[in-house]
Amino acid sequence: MGALPFTGTDYLLALPITLLTLFALGILLIDLMLPAETKWANAVTAFIGVMFATAGVVKIQLFVQANHLPPGRGWPGFMGIMFVDRFALYFFYLFLAATAITILMSERYMEIEREHHGEYYALMLLSVAGMMCMAAGYNIVLIFIGLELMAISTYVLVGFLRRDRRSNEAALKYFLLGAFSSGIFAYGLSLLYGLSGSTQLDVIARTLARNPRDPIAIVALLTTMTGLLFKIAAVPFHQWAPDAYEGAPTSITGFMSVAVKAAGWAMLLRILLWGLLPMRAIWVPFLVFVSIATMTGANLAALTQTNTKRLLAYSSIAHVGYMLLGLVAGTLTELSTDGIKGILVYLLVYTFMNLGAFGVIASLRHRNVIGDELDDLNGLYSRAPVEAVLMLIFMLSLAGIPPLAGFWGKYFIFLSLIESGHYALASLAVLYSVFGLYYYLKIANAMFMRQPEAGEEKLPVSLGMRTALGITALATVVIGILPEHFIHLVNWSLGLAQNPFVARLGR
Numbered sequence: 362m363g364a365l366p367f368t369g370t371d372y373l374l375a376l377p378i379t380l381l382t383l384f385a386l387g388i389l390l391i392d393l394m395l396p397a398e399t400k401w402a403n404a405v406t407a408f409i410g411v412m413f414a415t416a417g418v419v420k421i422q423l424f425v426q427a428n429h430l431p432p433g434r435g436w437p438g439f440m441g442i443m444f445v446d447r448f449a450l451y452f453f454y455l456f457l458a459a460t461a462i463t464i465l466m467s468e469r470y471m472e473i474e475r476e477h478h479g480e481y482y483a484l485m486l487l488s489v490a491g492m493m494c495m496a497a498g499y500n501i502v503l504i505f506i507g508l509e510l511m512a513i514s515t516y517v518l519v520g521f522l523r524r525d526r527r528s529n530e531a532a533l534k535y536f537l538l539g540a541f542s543s544g545i546f547a548y549g550l551s552l553l554y555g556l557s558g559s560t561q562l563d564v565i566a567r568t569l570a571r572n573p574r575d576p577i578a579i580v581a582l583l584t585t586m587t588g589l590l591f592k593i594a595a596v597p598f599h600q601w602a603p604d605a606y607e608g609a610p611t612s613i614t615g616f617m618s619v620a621v622k623a624a625g626w627a628m629l630l631r632i633l634l635w636g637l638l639p640m641r642a643i644w645v646p647f648l649v650f651v652s653i654a655t656m657t658g659a660n661l662a663a664l665t666q667t668n669t670k671r672l673l674a675y676s677s678i679a680h681v682g683y684m685l686l687g688l689v690a691g692t693l694t695e696l697s698t699d700g701i702k703g704i705l706v707y708l709l710v711y712t713f714m715n716l717g718a719f720g721v722i723a724s725l726r727h728r729n730v731i732g733d734e735l736d737d738l739n740g741l742y743s744r745a746p747v748e749a750v751l752m753l754i755f756m757l758s759l760a761g762i763p764p765l766a767g768f769w770g771k772y773f774i775f776l777s778l779i780e781s782g783h784y785a786l787a788s789l790a791v792l793y794s795v796f797g798l799y800y801y802l803k804i805a806n807a808m809f810m811r812q813p814e815a816g817e818e819k820l821p822v823s824l825g826m827r828t829a830l831g832i833t834a835l836a837t838v839v840i841g842i843l844p845e846h847f848i849h850l851v852n853w854s855l856g857l858a859q860n861p862f863v864a865r866l867g868r
Contacts, residue, residue: 370438415457427702496628508628
């Protein structure tokens with residue numbers, strides 16, 4: 362029997378991915394004809410591509426709403442291998458927002474690094490296409506293909522500074538560890554296929570429900586979890602993150618810390634909650650151990666860092682530990698969703714505050730200052746008061762200080778832990794949040810209390826960078842002060858009615 366023909370709905374569901382791919386290929390062709398002084402056109406083309414892809418996502422959303430699908434339901438495409446629901450659409454918007462801000466940050470930065478090539482933007486768009494496959498994949502083959510498309514593009518982007526030895530070394534380490542973890546992940550997926558005879562997540566879930574403690578199923582779970590935890594940089598699978606963050610172009614470091622991490626979370630939630638939920642009694646204790654190890658290892662390592670990118674790398678790993686606690690609390694019962702909601706809120710606010718922090722670091726990069734070391738921030742307030750104040754806002758938000766956006770991420774995670782009876786885990790998470798405040802204030806101390814190095818010039822900041830910093834700062838403050846609309850967006854993505862207590866907080 363021949364394969365069923367693709368329908369117009371199939372092509373509509375793949376429209377954002379198709380547009381990103383076409384614009385990526387177009388950038389590669391246009392770049393050949395552009396002289397060196399007009400390479401900024403690549404960034405403009407990439408930004409337009411992101412806007413077209415966003416319009417494609419809006420079109421899908423309107424289509425889903427026009428068909429009056431109930432909350433929690435989506436639209437299958439390509440013979441069921443893709444499932445576009447509100448959850449996937451939420452991540453689509455998150456990926457595209459992070460990419461647009463990264464493009465704004467990149468134009469001037471890559472010109473200063475003398476690596477302003479079209480391939481940079483093409484790889485970024487292709488990686489987002491892979492992320493969308495990860496978020497909307499309902500078939501483990503599509504999820505794995507999306508993962509590899511994202512990963513291979515990111516390996517190259519990390520090593521894009523060809524003249525920088527640190528960048529080359531970081532890319533090689535990331536590639537070797539990433540290839541190893543992908544192999545383990547593929548082995549786990551192959552075992553799940555062998556057990557169920559299918560690559561569809563719903564069939565795998567039904568098979569595991571019949572015998573969730575099958576020894577082969579447990580091996581499949583552990584190997585699959587290894588690959589998933591590597592992609593979100595959880596301890597002890599985090600070794601790649603500090604080196605990759607330090608060596609990559611700073612704009613790509615910010616992109617990895619939010620978009621790539623969000624894609625890893627979308628894949629992890631999709632596989633665990635749609636495919637491996639019958640084995641919840643096994644993987645929840647495992648995640649408790651990993652989350653405690655992640656918070657402990659990352660926070661202690663961050664205390665001793667003098668490189669700002671490495672410090673924020675360990676900070677990013679620590680935040681993974683907090684979000685894993687939300688997954689633990691959110692899967693206590695099949696009806697418990699506060700923890701999952703906390704993760705999605707966390708990813709939303711983290712996108713803006715972390716990209717903003719890396720944007721400030723990228724703005725330091727000019728011909729006399731690298732900007733990666735903590736000492737490079739000395740006296741930043743006297744040289745660039747606006748950037749120093751913005752960096753302070755982002756650091757306080759990362760620490761979870763109200764009324765900034767980061768507070769809501771931690772609030773929902775801690776609330777879900779308390780509501781589910783995990784009082785010890787909630788106390789430990791609060792304790793480690795205090796640790797985080799210490800190393801974030803180290804950065805503030807350098808900017809406001811120390812004296813700048815003699816002879817340092819004032820910092821030039823491009824229009825694109827100013828726009829990116831303005832968007833991220835505005836979002837960080839507005840989400841913190843007026844969270845109800847954004848919380849409603851997360852509730853919409855999960856198909857939930859808004860919590861009355863949250864509604865009162867918004868008022």
